[in-house]
Amino acid sequence: MAQLLDGKHLADLRATKLKQKVTHLKSEGIQPLFCVINIGNDPSSKIYLKTKKRRAKEIGIKQKLFQLSSSVTQKELLSLINCLNEEEKVNGIMIQLPVPGQIDLNEALAAIDPEKDVDCLTPANVGRLWRGDHFVEPATAHGILTLLDYYHIELKGKNVVIIGRSSIVGKPLAAMMLERDATVSILHLKTKKLSEYTKRADVLVAAAGQPNLVTADMVKKGAVIIDVGINRFNGKIVGDVDYAHVTNVASYITPVPGGVGPLTVESLMEQVVQLTRRKHGK
Amino acid sequence: MAQLLDGKHLADLRATKLKQKVTHLKSEGIQPLFCVINIGNDPSSKIYLKTKKRRAKEIGIKQKLFQLSSSVTQKELLSLINCLNEEEKVNGIMIQLPVPGQIDLNEALAAIDPEKDVDCLTPANVGRLWRGDHFVEPATAHGILTLLDYYHIELKGKNVVIIGRSSIVGKPLAAMMLERDATVSILHLKTKKLSEYTKRADVLVAAAGQPNLVTADMVKKGAVIIDVGINRFNGKIVGDVDYAHVTNVASYITPVPGGVGPLTVESLMEQVVQLTRRKHGK
Numbered sequence: 096m097a098q099l100l101d102g103k104h105l106a107d108l109r110a111t112k113l114k115q116k117v118t119h120l121k122s123e124g125i126q127p128l129f130c131v132i133n134i135g136n137d138p139s140s141k142i143y144l145k146t147k148k149r150r151a152k153e154i155g156i157k158q159k160l161f162q163l164s165s166s167v168t169q170k171e172l173l174s175l176i177n178c179l180n181e182e183e184k185v186n187g188i189m190i191q192l193p194v195p196g197q198i199d200l201n202e203a204l205a206a207i208d209p210e211k212d213v214d215c216l217t218p219a220n221v222g223r224l225w226r227g228d229h230f231v232e233p234a235t236a237h238g239i240l241t242l243l244d245y246y247h248i249e250l251k252g253k254n255v256v257i258i259g260r261s262s263i264v265g266k267p268l269a270a271m272m273l274e275r276d277a278t279v280s281i282l283h284l285k286t287k288k289l290s291e292y293t294k295r296a297d298v299l300v301a302a303a304g305q306p307n308l309v310t311a312d313m314v315k316k317g318a319v320i321i322d323v324g325i326n327r328f329n330g331k332i333v334g335d336v337d338y339a340h341v342t343n344v345a346s347y348i349t350p351v352p353g354g355v356g357p358l359t360v361e362s363l364m365e366q367v368v369q370l371t372r373r374k375h376g377k
Numbered sequence: 378m379a380q381l382l383d384g385k386h387l388a389d390l391r392a393t394k395l396k397q398k399v400t401h402l403k404s405e406g407i408q409p410l411f412c413v414i415n416i417g418n419d420p421s422s423k424i425y426l427k428t429k430k431r432r433a434k435e436i437g438i439k440q441k442l443f444q445l446s447s448s449v450t451q452k453e454l455l456s457l458i459n460c461l462n463e464e465e466k467v468n469g470i471m472i473q474l475p476v477p478g479q480i481d482l483n484e485a486l487a488a489i490d491p492e493k494d495v496d497c498l499t500p501a502n503v504g505r506l507w508r509g510d511h512f513v514e515p516a517t518a519h520g521i522l523t524l525l526d527y528y529h530i531e532l533k534g535k536n537v538v539i540i541g542r543s544s545i546v547g548k549p550l551a552a553m554m555l556e557r558d559a560t561v562s563i564l565h566l567k568t569k570k571l572s573e574y575t576k577r578a579d580v581l582v583a584a585a586g587q588p589n590l591v592t593a594d595m596v597k598k599g600a601v602i603i604d605v606g607i608n609r610f611n612g613k614i615v616g617d618v619d620y621a622h623v624t625n626v627a628s629y630i631t632p633v634p635g636g637v638g639p640l641t642v643e644s645l646m647e648q649v650v651q652l653t654r655r656k657h658g659k
Binding site (some may be wrong): 201204205217218219220221222223225226227228251252260262266269270273276278279280281282283285286287291292295 | 483486498499500501503504505507508509510533534542544548551552555558560561562563564565567568569573574577
């Protein structure tokens with residue numbers, strides 16, 4: 096059985112430290128304020144919003160939800176973003192995904208002030224990340240690296256295989272893993288024979304959003320398995336990895352739930368606090 | 378023997394078309410102006426500068442060289458960049474690499490107006506590239522894709538292996554290959570056993586700047602070989618690939634010189650023209 100990479104435990108540890116930082120900021124009259132824009136009524140989004148709200152409250156971050164109707168126009172969304180950009184008190188802005196079809200997401204993200212872009216999705220911050228000049232770090236990638244560091248899992252020279260090329264997980268994680276001197280392969284739905292790559296991975300990251308995509312026969316003995324998937328399957332939450340069997344092959348593995356998920360939320364809060372501190376020259 | 382991917386031929390073809398575009402712009406009173414900043418006296422830079430100057434002249438682009446002394450300060454460089462940003466007539470700005478140690482390259486690049494950033498090295502344009510919202514394309518990556526397209530070499534579902542993780546070649550090329558639905562692996566100096574990856578590559582891109590790095594035993598039969606290296610070795614210019622032997626294994630191969638090099642220069646000119654046209658709403 097592989098050793099569990101306990102994201103929940105680490106997230107709680109880090110939350111305690113973060114809370115102290117926030118208490119200190121508050122004692123200086125600084126209240127971190129995090130604004131989330133949600134459009135429509137996606138049921139998964141509702142769960143994520145609730146989790147973020149709870150975590151923010153625990154840590155002492157003020158979180159404000161801007162709930163927009165599913166028929167909101169691009170112009171209305173941009174106008175809200177501009178307001179939040181200009182509002183002195185706002186430290187972080189994020190758009191909860193997914194957004195409805197009439198919204199041009201790239202344009203909306205590009206409209207966010209990079210100094211308030213907690214998700215690292217504005218062009219300027221994505222570019223800084225790829226150039227090694229990090230301004231903020233995308234929450235999931237930051238969470239995964241934090242977890243690997245905590246368990247002293249070295250990345251230098253390792254063969255890292257990432258399944259999924261999304262802008263919120265796969266791509267930024269590739270940038271950050273490369274920076275740690277890993278050799279990085281990015282796989283996706285158009286990749287022929289995933290297993291040809293995964294079987295040779297020292298560290299395998301599954302971020303495709305597909306239940307049981309990674310089975311035991313696709314994993315090298317002793318590999319480190321990071322499961323980013325959060326899928327509803329047969330009435331419960333499962334990852335992209337067939338945990339029950341893969342745990343017999345891997346050396347380390349993240350559970351779902353309780354692995355990457357809690358660290359993503361915690362990392363997001365860390366970015367809010369970091370942007371707040373930077374704004375105040377700390 | 379592999380089929381030659383004749384970059385020189387394609388660059389000349391494209392230059393003829395580009396010249397027509399420039400002639401048309403000039404007939405409307407628009408003169409593309411491309412400014413290159415060179416610091417110090419790097420001998421390789423001198424050759425590249427000369428090549429660019431010649432190609433620009435052929436096409437009808439006005440090129441201005443700003444030669445700075447090797448002891449120039451960051452402040453002086455930034456002040457020049459600001460001048461060029463503000464000057465209406467300037468359509469493209471690039472900093473010739475390498476720069477001396479006292480220069481903070483990231484800061485200097487970030488100072489370039491993204492609308493004049495022909496090299497796609499400003500954070501905003503790097504970010505746009507990774508988000509699939511290209512404003513300009515980095516010359517070498519653009520040249521390579523142009524060459525593959527010209528020879529009808531499909532990337533979808535292919536195993537692409539890139540040796541080299543530079544900001545000017547490896548990383549942007551990875552972004553653009555991923556967008557074409559290739560599976561992309563990025564290798565570098567810290568990669569253990571390059572051949573484990575290269576032997577399985579359908580398309581192998583060598584951009585490490587190391588003569589004879591890729592030998593025939595590292596190449597899969599029928600692979601497409603793109604050699605980005607330009608190295609001075611035993612008194613002549615060679616790539617990163619042992620051409621003489623690899624040509625017996627590969628299906629297609631770029632020569633050095635006459636492969637990627639001429640297309641890089643041509644692609645740079647295309648970006649200058651594109652930025653000029655866009656500025657004038659064309």
